[in-house]
Amino acid sequence: MNEPGGAPVLIRSRDNALLKELRRLAQDSTAYRKQGRIWLEGDHLARALLARGGRAELAVFPESEWPQAQAEWGRAAPKSVVVADALFDGLSTLESPARMGLVLTLPPVPDLEPQAPTLVLDRLQDAGNVGSVLRSAAAFGFRQVLALKGTAALWSPKVLRAGMGAHFGLRLMESLEAAALDALAVPLLTTSSHQGELLGSQPLPWPCAWAFGHEGQGVSAELARRAARAVRIGQPGGEESLNVAAAAAICLHLSAMRREAGPKL
Amino acid sequence: MNEPGGAPVLIRSRDNALLKELRRLAQDSTAYRKQGRIWLEGDHLARALLARGGRAELAVFPESEWPQAQAEWGRAAPKSVVVADALFDGLSTLESPARMGLVLTLPPVPDLEPQAPTLVLDRLQDAGNVGSVLRSAAAFGFRQVLALKGTAALWSPKVLRAGMGAHFGLRLMESLEAAALDALAVPLLTTSSHQGELLGSQPLPWPCAWAFGHEGQGVSAELARRAARAVRIGQPGGEESLNVAAAAAICLHLSAMRREAGPKL
Numbered sequence: 001m002n003e004p005g006g007a008p009v010l011i012r013s014r015d016n017a018l019l020k021e022l023r024r025l026a027q028d029s030t031a032y033r034k035q036g037r038i039w040l041e042g043d044h045l046a047r048a049l050l051a052r053g054g055r056a057e058l059a060v061f062p063e064s065e066w067p068q069a070q071a072e073w074g075r076a077a078p079k080s081v082v083v084a085d086a087l088f089d090g091l092s093t094l095e096s097p098a099r100m101g102l103v104l105t106l107p108p109v110p111d112l113e114p115q116a117p118t119l120v121l122d123r124l125q126d127a128g129n130v131g132s133v134l135r136s137a138a139a140f141g142f143r144q145v146l147a148l149k150g151t152a153a154l155w156s157p158k159v160l161r162a163g164m165g166a167h168f169g170l171r172l173m174e175s176l177e178a179a180a181l182d183a184l185a186v187p188l189l190t191t192s193s194h195q196g197e198l199l200g201s202q203p204l205p206w207p208c209a210w211a212f213g214h215e216g217q218g219v220s221a222e223l224a225r226r227a228a229r230a231v232r233i234g235q236p237g238g239e240e241s242l243n244v245a246a247a248a249a250i251c252l253h254l255s256a257m258r259r260e261a262g263p264k265l
Numbered sequence: 266m267n268e269p270g271g272a273p274v275l276i277r278s279r280d281n282a283l284l285k286e287l288r289r290l291a292q293d294s295t296a297y298r299k300q301g302r303i304w305l306e307g308d309h310l311a312r313a314l315l316a317r318g319g320r321a322e323l324a325v326f327p328e329s330e331w332p333q334a335q336a337e338w339g340r341a342a343p344k345s346v347v348v349a350d351a352l353f354d355g356l357s358t359l360e361s362p363a364r365m366g367l368v369l370t371l372p373p374v375p376d377l378e379p380q381a382p383t384l385v386l387d388r389l390q391d392a393g394n395v396g397s398v399l400r401s402a403a404a405f406g407f408r409q410v411l412a413l414k415g416t417a418a419l420w421s422p423k424v425l426r427a428g429m430g431a432h433f434g435l436r437l438m439e440s441l442e443a444a445a446l447d448a449l450a451v452p453l454l455t456t457s458s459h460q461g462e463l464l465g466s467q468p469l470p471w472p473c474a475w476a477f478g479h480e481g482q483g484v485s486a487e488l489a490r491r492a493a494r495a496v497r498i499g500q501p502g503g504e505e506s507l508n509v510a511a512a513a514a515i516c517l518h519l520s521a522m523r524r525e526a527g528p529k530l
Contacts, residue, residue, distance in 0.1 A: 128393045132508040141502035162508075169503060200522050236521050237406035238434060242514065243397040243427075249511035250518045256501050257465050 008080040010063065014087055022060065022103070026091045029127075029156035036106050038155050041091075042098035046076060048165025049102065056102035062088035065099050076102060093157060106155065110171040114185035116144040118209035119252070122178075122219045123150035124244060130154065131162020132245035133212065138166040140256040142210070146181065147174040148223075150214075178222045184209055187228035190219050191251060193241045196230030199254060206259045212248045273345040275328065279352055287325065287368070291356045294392075294421035301371050303420050306356075307363035311341060313430025314367065321367035327353035330364050341367060358422060371420065375436040379450035381409040383474035384517070387443075387484045388415035389509060395419065396427020397510035398477065403431040405521040407475070411446065412439040413488075415479075443487045449474055452493035455484050456516060458506045461495030464519060471524045477513045 011019050024031040025039035032038050037057065040046055049056065056077035061069040062085045070080065089097045119137045124130050130152045137145055147154055154174050160167060173180075181188065186207045190196075211227065213219030224230065233242060233250055242250075276284050289296040290304035297303050302322065305311055314321065321342035326334040327350045335345065354362045384402045389395050395417045402410055412419055419439050425432060438445075446453065451472045456464075476492065478484030489495065498507060498515055507515075 126393075128391075132511050135506075135508050136511050137502075139498075139500040139502050139507055143502070164506070164508075233404075233518065234522065234525065235404040236525060237402075237404045237408070241400070241429070242404055243400050243429075243510065245508065245511055246397050246401050246514035249507065249514045253498065253515045257499065260499065260501060 008061075008066070008082045011081060011083045011087065014090070018081065019083065019087060019091075022101075023091055025103070026101070026157055027093055029153045029158065032106055032153070032155045038104050038106055038160070039091075039157055040102040040104060040160060041094065041157055042161070043100060045160060045165055046073065046100065046102050049104065049168055050076060051165075052168040054104065054168055056104040058103040060088070060091075060101045060103065062099060069100055073100060094161065107172075109173055110144075112146070112173065112180070112183050113144055113171075114183055115207060116171075116186070117142045117207040117255075118144040118146060118184060118186060119248075120181065120188070120209055120211035120223070121145065121147040121151045122211055122223050123148060123214040123217075124212065125152055125215055127152050127156060127158035128162045129215065129243070129245040130159045131164070131166075133248045134159070134163040134166040134170060136245070136249045136252050138169045140252040141259075142252055142255075143169065144171050145173070146176055146209075147172070148176050148178060148180075178220070178226065181209075181223075181226055188223075188226055189251070190224055190227040190230045191247055192218065192230050192232050193235075194232065196232045199231045199233045199251065202231075204255050204258050206255065208255065210248070210251050210255070212244050215244055273326075273331070273347045276346060276348045276352065279355070283346065284348065284352060284356075287366075288356055290368070291366070291422055292358055294418045294423065297371055297418070297420045303369050303371055303425070304356075304422055305367040305369060305425060306359065306422055307426070308365060310425060310430055311338065311365065311367050314369065314433055315341060316430075317433040319369065319433055321369040323368040325353070325356075325366045325368065327364060334365055338365060359426065372437075374438055375409075377411070377438065377445070377448050378409055378436070379448055380472060381436075381451070382407045382472040382520075383409040383411060383449060383451060384513075385446065385453070385474055385476035385488070386410065386412040386416045387476055387488050388413060388479040388482075389477065390417055390480055392417050392421060392423035393427045394480065394508070394510040395424045396429070396431070398513045399424070399428040399431040399435060401510070401514045401517050403434045405517040406524075407517055407520075408434065409436050410438065411441055411474075412437070413441050413443060413445075443485070443491065446474075446488075446491055453488075453491055454516070455489055455492040455495050456512055457483065457495050457497050458500075459497065461497045464496045464498045464516065467496075469520050469523050471520065473520065475513070475516050475520070477509050480509055 324342040
């Protein structure tokens with residue numbers, strides 16, 4: 001590592017202790033919980049972090065990118081390390097490995113805000129789906145996200161990648177029991193593919209909490225019991241069922257539209 | 266292979282010629298174009314095919330599933346082969362390999378219907394996004410899908426998996442040039458994250474064609490020039506940009522809602 005302005009340490013051994021920790025962070029989806037820090041891979045995520053005023057503790061570059069990378073990313077983190085290219089590529093689980101990464105401290109868990117527009121994730125499995133849903137939540141003003149136990153790890157590299165920076169504008173809580181939802185003072189809405197009122201046919205409450213469930217099983221019976229309302233998305237094309245992230249986008253967007261425009265939409 | 270009622274051939278060599286072809290179909294996303302047939306992995310997709318009246322040419326089972334599998338799937342295909350379990354697992358690129366697969370003839374390319382509600386895909390890269398968009402198209406009554414050159418191969422195992430059976434209810438054309446869109450007689454709508462009319466603020470035409478573009482770059486300039494209208498999805502939460510499959514779900518759903526309910530939605 002280097003001090004600001006100094007020459008960084010160059011890691012050339014795959015057994016280097018720091019490199020081993022980085023590898024675990026990059027490849028094990030829950031390693032961040034043990035290490036208390038997050039691996040952000042790629043310049044898009046890094047830019048999203050900085051745009052939100054975030055700061056990393058460490059910047060990591062492949063050797064061939066140094067020192068040009070220092071000019072671009074020197075202020076992203078107080079320290080940098082440079083890793084031999086083949087070892088850097090070995091960190092990544094992405095199909096096309098990125099050219100830089102940041103390590104940042106896992107943000108402290110925020111307090112639950114009872115009145116906030118909220119997204120509840122009930123055992124969503126697929127990292128791409130979770131990331132897409134976080135993007136939709138951020139876009140449509142649902143800044144509090146409660147992930148129940150069994151949901152994909154929110155700060156894992158794959159969810160971060162799919163979230164495209166949405167994480168940094170959200171208040172994220174995870175590994176919750178359903179009982180934690182008792183603290184919410186806003187109505188809980190669930191979706192179903194085959195029952196409930198038709199989405200769009202009734203006014204939607206604001207603020208509210210939208211819950212989305214497991215890709216195959218939907219929301220749990222326990223969550224369904226807590227719901228103020230169940231809605232279904234009309235699918236005039238037939239009995240196809242939507243991808244859960246697609247369903248979430250539709251519901252969150254309609255909530256936001258109705259809030260802005262009133263009942264005319 | 267077997268004749269109906271007969272004992273199937275058991276493949277135990279990884280160099281078996283048929284097994285090599287199956288491996289290519291299962292692992293190379295465009296091999297179906299050369300072979301003219303498709304690999305459908307898993308019982309969910311198989312059931313979706315049969316529910317639509319489709320039929321396979323060959324059913325493939327791991328050895329440990331035979332002969333129970335014959336009872337369940339014997340009518341799905343006129344012939345079956347049984348493959349040693351380790352070799353069957355080696356076919357799959359899924360995280361949890363399925364317990365059966367079907368091989369079917371690639372459907373003939375349908376004729377373009379100028380007046381049909383249509384989805385245009387312009388260089389969408391991610392198989393999960395393409396599959397999700399096909400599900401939304403089927404759910405909301407857009408049964409014609411035109412994929413321009415550079416879009417992920419529609420009949421690849423990963424897109425089939427993400428499509429969850431939607432393929433079998435759609436008329437799919439792929440590898441098209443943008444000029445093919447000249448044959449459409451319905452207005453072409455594109456989305457943009459930062460310009461155009463706000464989605465929901467104006468009536469939507471029906472039938473219409475919705476175009477969705479590359480995950481990073483959006484629709485091409487050539488496609489944008491052909492569009493009758495560009496719309497943007499209001500994102501009151503900030504300048505986040507949505508996942509393309511989420512954006513598509515919102516647009517296709519609103520089209521379908523407006524069609525059903527008229528301007529009150």
